Amino acid sequence: MSIFYPFLTVWQNILCYTKPLFLPFFAAGLTNNSKMHRFLSFLFCLAIAGSLYGQTTLFVPRNYLEPYQKGTRSWDGKPGPNYWQNRATYTIQASLEPKSRRLTGEETITYINNSPDSLKNIRFKLQHDRYRKGVQRAFDVPATDVSDEGTHIESITLNGQAVDAKSQNRFATFLDVSLKNAPLAPKSSATFTVKWSYTMPAASAARECTCDSTTFFVPYWYPQIAVYDDLNGWASHPYTGQQEFYHDFADYDVKITMPAGFQVWATGEWQNARDILTPTYFSRWDKAQTSADVVSVFSEAELKKGGIFQKNAPNTFHFKATDVPDFAFGTSDHYNWDATSVVVDAKTGRRTFVSAAYKTASTDYPQVARIAADGIHLMSTWLPGYPFPYPVMTVFNGDDGMExxxxxxxxxxxxxxxxxxxxxxxxxxxxxxxxGINEQDHAWMDEGWAAFFDYLLSDSLSNHTEGGVRDYSAIAGTENDVPPMVKSRNLSMAYRNASYQRPSQAYFTLLDLLGYEKFHACMTEYMNRWKGKHPAPFDFFQTWNNASGQNLDWFWKPWFFDWGYPDLGIEGVLRNDSGNNQTILISRKGNIPVPMHLEVVYTDGSKQNFHQTAAIWKDGKQNFRIQCPAGKTVQSATLGKTTIPDVDKADNKWPAGK
Ligand SMILES: [Zn+2]
Known part of the structure; x- marks a missing residue:
């Protein structure tokens, strides 16, 4: 049954926003019991609330209000005039010893405080501390991978002065370095150096990968400064293995040393290929930079035979990346390397260099570089229809599905x-x-899109998916179908549906609702506004309202804020008074709005398809009537499609049961 009362919701929400801000007026009205006073206070509150929040009828959690009051965000969905975010540069030198799996590194970080606050401490993320004894984990890890120390911090300096690492506040997967004697003032910077080491897990583990004795995928590997933002201050959710990223943007200059015979693939552009590869293999690598065809840079057999590297000794691979939120690398001494490139910006001719690095036993992997390049072309030109931002993309054959x-x-x-x-x-x-999504809080803002693009682009390239509808229909309306606006960090069993299935179905419904042109225009506007920044949910909702020229709150509310499910049904077929045509009555039995697709067969053997976007359910409408052409008699009607979620299909046929 429907639970959609938009008018009531508007007033309830305004009261919700109003109460914390204007409590004195309510309190005054209640204590002297003056009806007129109370009424005037109420009107005053509504007028003020309307001017502040008139652009949304959605429930705004109280903790979201401060950024709007401070002007770091604005109700039209744009970054506010006072928007800020901090950033850093990382210069890192590291090595990984394959036998012991010991990673050793030293880094210099320059951290710039663009916030209006003086920072009394700087929070580092030590994400390998997920393996530290006593630390909370979302998933079990082998006891043999757990250590007392987790990340070993050998030394820290702050602006050239040694910091006693042991006396700092280390908790969960964080290390707070105190600056209480000299807080970091607004518009100033601090330079840290850190020396650290840790041991990679022995077995294959989630996200990081000891893939075999000489192949590693290495993320979450360096002490990284956490996000300090206008919404929450220092990010406080530890890395437990479940929720994924929230990082600030940074520039990286990274050198990774590996023993003789190893190749390294990494975030960023490889700076010293010419110094490391022999001319034959350098020219293959170089050719792939501008080739539209897939080129073998080297095969496993070639790598094992030798002759790829100029010296039979350790090599130091040098990478640079700008404006990225993280850095990861993979390394092996026996992987195949395919590479190609694709134009991602027709205006400038800019290309992305696309690679697949894989073991020979992975029989699907010879297709990966081609699929990756074709996918990046579609992403750049169709949907999201925004030039792929990175110069490099490598798919490394590890043990997960992780970006x-x-x-x-x-x-x-x-x-x-x-x-x-x-x-x-x-x-x-x-x-x-x-x-720069905070997916520890709002994973639907990235996983929902990735699931949407994956289904959509797969359909375009191979035409075989149903877009994950079955998965969502199976769980929709159960107690594990939690509204996506519940923070991701508060979810465990409900995390996947709230992050992937339900939002991706919302985005498909939105594409159908707006049509490609408007959908693409909204996406482009959203990206132009928030590229390189940290959009939060209301920045997304309000930007799409603003860019589409329509208030979509009636759509956002059931899909993202409410419990419920999608369910349409055929109520019946009526003959109109004139007797010359029929009406098919469709009802919305669930509160979540979805498109209406109906296939009708008439008694004369002809067929007709009817399609309406979810807009027919706007403003709480419960019924929709389809007028059949005059002179036609309905023999049968089938509601729905494999691409439209619907939890109860028993009422999708007329006559029932046929
Ligand atoms: Zn994903």
Whole structure:
């Protein structure tokens, strides 16, 4: 049954916003019991609230209000005039010793405080501390990978002065370095150096990968400064292995040293290929930079035979990346390397260099570089229809399906096609990387999009998916179908549906509702406004309202804020008074609005399809009438499609049961 009362909701919400801000007026009205006073206070509150929040009828949690009052965000969905975010530069030198799996590094970080606050401490993320004894984890890890120390911090300096690392506040996967004697003032910077080391997990583990004794995928590996933002201050959710990213944008200059015979693939552009590869293999690598065809840079057999590297000794691979939220790398001494390139911006001719690095046993992987390049072309030109922002993209054959800037750790899907996984992980380039989403809080703002692009682009390239509808229909309306606006960090069993299935279905419904042109225009506006920044939910809702020229709150509310489910049904077929035509009555039995698609067969053997976007359910409408052409008699009607979620299909046929 429907639970959609838009008018009531508007007033309830205004009261919700009003109460914390204007409580004295309510209190005064209540204590002297003056009806007139109370009424005037109420009107005054509504007028003020309307001017402040007139642009949304959605429930705004109280903790979201401060950024609007401070002008860091604005109700039209644009970054506010006072928007700020902090950033950093990282210069890192690291090495990984394959036998011991010990990673050792030293880094210099320059952190710039653009906030209006003096920072009394700087929070570092030590994400490998997920393996530290006593630390909370969302998933079990082998006891043999857990250590007392987690990340070993050998030394820290702050602006050249030694910091006693042991006396700092270390908790969960964080280390707070105190600046209480000299807080970091607004518009100033601090320079840290850190020396650290840790041991990679012995077995294959989620996200990081000890793939075999000489192949590693290495994320979450360096002490990284946490996000300090206008919404929450210092990010406080530890890395437990469940919720993924929230990082600030940074520039990276990274050198990774590996023993003789190892190649490194990483975030960023490889700076010293000419110094490391022999001329034959350098020219293959160089050719792939501008080739539209897939080129083998080297095969496993060639790598094992030797002759690829100029010296039979350790090599230091140098990478640079600008404006990225993280850095990851993969390394192996026996992987194949395919590469190609694709134009991602027709105006400038800019290309992205696309690679697949994989073991020979992964029989799906020879397709991956082609799929990746074709997918990036579609992402750049169709949907999201925004030039792919990175110069490099490498899909590394690891043990997961996990994205990093310019890198994926993707398991082999053989004998199934690697298409869906490849497209999903690469499309994350837009969300959460180019658009710096806090997916620890709002995973639907990136996973929902990645699932949407994965289904959509897979359909375009191979025409075989139903867009995840079955998965969502199976869970919709159950107690594990939590409204996506519940913070991701508060979810466990409900995390996946709230982050992937339900929002991706909302985005498909939105595409149908707005049509490609308007949908693309909204997406472009959203990206133009928030590229390189940290959009939060209301920045998204309000930007799309603003850019589409329509208030879509009636759509956002049931899909993102309410419990419920999509369910349409055929109520019946009526003959009109004139007797010359029929009306098919469709009802909305669930509160979540979806498109209406109906296939009708008439008694004369002819067929007709009717399609309406979810807009027919706007403003709480419960019924929709389809007028059949005069002279036609309905023999049968079938409601729905495999691409439209619907929890109860028993009432989707007329006559019933046929
Ligand atoms: Zn994803």
């Amino acid at each position: 990093y800037p310019m890198m994926c750790n993707d398991v082999s899907t053989a004998p199934r096609s690697p298409m869906g996984l490849t497209l999903h992980e690469i499309s994350h380039t837009y969300f959460p990387f180019m658009m």
